[in-house]
Amino acid sequence: xxxxxxxxxxxxxxxxxxxxxxxxxxxxxxxxxxxxxxxxxxxxxxxxxx
Amino acid sequence: xxxxxxxxxxxxxxxxxxxxxxxxxxxxxxxxxxxxxxxxxxxxxxxxxxxxxxxxxxxxxxxxxxxxxxxxxxxxxxxxxxxxxxxxxxxxxxxxxxxxxxxxxxxxxxxxxxxxxxxxxxxxxxxxxxxxxxxxxxxxxxxxxxxxxxxxxxxxxxxxxxxxxxxxxxxxxxxxxxxxxxxxxxxxxxxxxxxxxxxxxxxxxxxxxxxxxxxxxxxxxxxx
Numbered sequence: 492x493x494x495x496x497x498x499x500x501x502x503x504x505x506x507x508x509x510x511x512x513x514x515x516x517x518x519x520x521x522x523x524x525x526x527x528x529x530x531x532x533x534x535x536x537x538x539x540x541x
Numbered sequence: 542x543x544x545x546x547x548x549x550x551x552x553x554x555x556x557x558x559x560x561x562x563x564x565x566x567x568x569x570x571x572x573x574x575x576x577x578x579x580x581x582x583x584x585x586x587x588x589x590x591x592x593x594x595x596x597x598x599x600x601x602x603x604x605x606x607x608x609x610x611x612x613x614x615x616x617x618x619x620x621x622x623x624x625x626x627x628x629x630x631x632x633x634x635x636x637x638x639x640x641x642x643x644x645x646x647x648x649x650x651x652x653x654x655x656x657x658x659x660x661x662x663x664x665x666x667x668x669x670x671x672x673x674x675x676x677x678x679x680x681x682x683x684x685x686x687x688x689x690x691x692x693x694x695x696x697x698x699x700x701x702x703x704x705x706x707x708x709x710x711x712x713x714x715x716x717x718x719x720x721x722x723x724x725x726x727x728x729x730x731x732x733x734x735x736x737x738x739x740x741x742x743x744x745x746x747x748x749x750x751x752x753x754x755x756x757x758x759x760x761x762x763x764x765x
Binding site: 496504506523524527528531538 | 550553575616
């Protein structure tokens with residue numbers, strides 16, 4: 492299961508949720524880091540074409 | 542091809558600059574958040590927390606006045622310490638001030654005798670000698686266990702203190718612990734440190750502390 496009920500000592504904490512499994516953390520990191528880089532790539536491409 | 546104007550994004554400086562800026566900036570913000578988050582997680586609880594039954598990752602020094610168990614938590618997938626009923630420690634109940642002083646003495650002794658040169662404490666140290674993170678819960682110290690019989694003592698803490706003062710005399714491992722000339726008071730401090738350390742919620746570290754698979758499956762503690 493990708494998302495399971497949080498069982499950490501402090502479930503009100505975003506990091507407890509991110510730390511539930513290795514995939515959860517990986518997907519979150521890709522969302523925050525890789526997706527903006529893809530946007531930067533296409534933005535640069537647009538500038539180059541101009 | 543114009544040298545000033547790259548024809549691919551991969552060779553454009555500004556793409557790499559912006560990407561590096563984003564990754565570095567994001568990491569800085571994330572690490573700042575994590576630092577503050579860790580501070581709250583590792584802050585020691587208070588004596589009142591123990592009385593109120595509030596679970597903290599790192600309980601107060603007065604946790605030495607309570608029984609400590611170790612139970613399998615299936616929802617978390619590992620064992621975790623359970624603070625139980627009050628019990629005497631070296632024949633008395635320690636006040637907040639006394640417990641803090643004793644724990645502090647234990648920490649100073651641990652540092653001055655360089656226990657980590659051979660042992661591991663909370664993930665730090667060596668694996669020449671046994672991992673001490675959950676040493677208090679090791680069944681060999683329990684009532685009727687080998688160490689209490691050998692040291693002619695009646696409690697776990699007394700057996701541990703006796704061993705720490707005379708490790709050569711009570712040696713049971715092939716790798717013998719040297720006599721570090723630990724005094725009786727220092728030994729008490731070290732035992733307090735070991736007991737408090739065993740009550741820390743370490744997310745199941747060290748893994749597989751339970752000795753046999755049957756116990757592990759049944760979720761029973763190997764501590765008592």
